Amino acid sequence: MKAFLLRLFHNKYFYTILVFVVWMVFFDQNKFHNQQRLHESLTRLEQQKSFFNREIEQNKKFSEAMSTDTALLEKFAREKYLMKRDNEDIYLVVKEKQNKP
Secondary structure, eight states, rough: HHHHHHHTTOHHHHHHHHHHHHIIISSSOOOOHHHHHHHHHHHHHHHHHHHHHHHHHHHHHHHHHHOOOOOHHHHEEEEEHHHOOOOOOEEEOOOOOOOOO
């Protein structure tokens, strides 16, 4: 083992590779830490992209359903915007928050 280490330390390629690794880890613009941070950022952005693509698909389906189904449109307007017919009264029931000691 000792002979191997002595041969390794006398090898010019060992020092070349060592200098290259040190340069890439600490001094280069594309150092390992930056690459890790960029990879995490890319992963987060890809997750957001897939989330928003799913949301867009759901909204397209909902918009299609709203444009074709009048009963669904009426239900949505009544629930979301509290719309009513002329001969109806609307009562809002608001639940109070309970304070627990």
